[in-house]
Amino acid sequence: xxxxxxxxxxxxxxxxxxxxxxxxxxxxxxxxxxxxxxxxxxxxxxxxxxxxxxxxxxxxxxxxxxxxxxxxxxxxxxxxxxxxxxxxxxxxxxxxxxxxxxxxxxxxxxxxxxxxxxxxxxxxxxxxx
Amino acid sequence: xxxxxxxxxxxxxxxxxxxxxxxxxxxxxxxxxxxxxxxxxxxxxxxxxxxxxxxxxxxxxxxxxxxxxxxxxxxxxxxxxxxxxxxxxxxxxxxxxxxxxxxxxxxxxxxxxxxxxxxxxxxxxxxxx
Numbered sequence: 001x002x003x004x005x006x007x008x009x010x011x012x013x014x015x016x017x018x019x020x021x022x023x024x025x026x027x028x029x030x031x032x033x034x035x036x037x038x039x040x041x042x043x044x045x046x047x048x049x050x051x052x053x054x055x056x057x058x059x060x061x062x063x064x065x066x067x068x069x070x071x072x073x074x075x076x077x078x079x080x081x082x083x084x085x086x087x088x089x090x091x092x093x094x095x096x097x098x099x100x101x102x103x104x105x106x107x108x109x110x111x112x113x114x115x116x117x118x119x120x121x122x123x124x125x126x127x128x129x
Numbered sequence: 130x131x132x133x134x135x136x137x138x139x140x141x142x143x144x145x146x147x148x149x150x151x152x153x154x155x156x157x158x159x160x161x162x163x164x165x166x167x168x169x170x171x172x173x174x175x176x177x178x179x180x181x182x183x184x185x186x187x188x189x190x191x192x193x194x195x196x197x198x199x200x201x202x203x204x205x206x207x208x209x210x211x212x213x214x215x216x217x218x219x220x221x222x223x224x225x226x227x228x229x230x231x232x233x234x235x236x237x238x239x240x241x242x243x244x245x246x247x248x249x250x251x252x253x254x255x256x257x258x
Contacts, residue, residue: 033194035182046175053164064204065162068197072213072221075193084201092201094225 001111006121010044013052013121018095019103021060021083021110023052023117032075049079051120056083059113066094130240135250139173142181142250147224148232150189150212150239152181152246161204178208180249185212188242195223 006013009028016022025048031037037045053065062083069079084091089103135142138157145151154177160166166174182194191212198208213220218232 033182033186034196035179035186035194042175042179046171050164050171053162057162057164064199064201065164066197066199066201067163068195068199068223070193070195070197070223072193072195072223094197094199094201094223096223096226098227 001114005114005118008044008125010041011048013048013117015114016080019105020085020088020095021056021062021107021113023081023114024078025049025052025081026076026078031077032071034069034077037077045077045079048121049081051124052081052117055113055117055120056081059116060085060107063091068094068096070096130243134243134247137173137254139170140177142177142246144243145209148234149214149217149224150185150191150236150242151224152210152243153207154178154181154210155205155207160206161200163198163206166206174206174208177250178210180253181210181246184242184246184249185210188245189214189236192220197223197225199225 004012004014011028012026014024014026016024025045027037027041056062056065060083063086064084066082066084067079085105087104089099089101090097093100133141133143141155141157143153143155145153154174156166156170185191185194189212192215193213195211195213196208214234216233218228218230219226222229
């Protein structure tokens with residue numbers, strides 16, 4: 001599957017390949033801070049974040065969803081959305097924290113999940129005109 | 130200064146005492162995931178997050194603002210908002226990551242910043258009726 005699964009005029013959604021399901025929402029414009037985004041872009045991030053999180057919860061039934069926006073290395077607004085599991089390598093620490101164990105994860109197919117997200121976002125674009 | 134600097138029917142804002150300016154927005158209701166929050170609560174989090182971030186950028190002029198919502202230890206929706214500086218202990222890693230150095234920070238008074246946020250949020254409550 002391609003890394004960028006969806007893109008419109010405001011945002012794009014990218015896969016972060018890892019042991020857990022992990023998507024990133026980037027603004028198209030190179031904006032540094034979230035509060036510098038227009039309301040339109042902020043609401044778009046919010047809507048796409050909700051779509052991703054709801055599908056994540058339904059499909060993978062994770063222990064918790066994690067959301068983060070740092071941008072210390074890449075000062076371009078992007079949000080991470082991750083499905084976390086109590087037996088993943090870092091739980092309950094963030095994946096940026098100390099590794100806790102060797103993960104033994106048996107998860108459903110990631111590509112089907114990413115494809116579902118892609119289709120949901122494309123369908124929404126169509127119905128939004 | 131008290132730890133909880135602001136509270137309304139939807140959210141509360143709490144200080145996380147640390148070497149950098151750090152505030153947390155909690156939902157009042159014990160909701161586990163962000164997508165399980167009502168639109169009203171989500172928009173309230175968004176608005177308060179913007180107010181905090183804008184004030185952080187103006188007052189401290191940080192290198193970057195970091196936003197995160199994990200809840201792996203405490204499964205109750207809360208967002209961290211942090212002002213990050215290139216010479217803080219963890220930069221460019223998240224504060225949940227590996228410590229990089231002993232911080233040498235000379236920052237403006239935190240209490241004045243927290244008081245400004247408190248006043249801005251209280252003023253907004255009044256004008257919202």
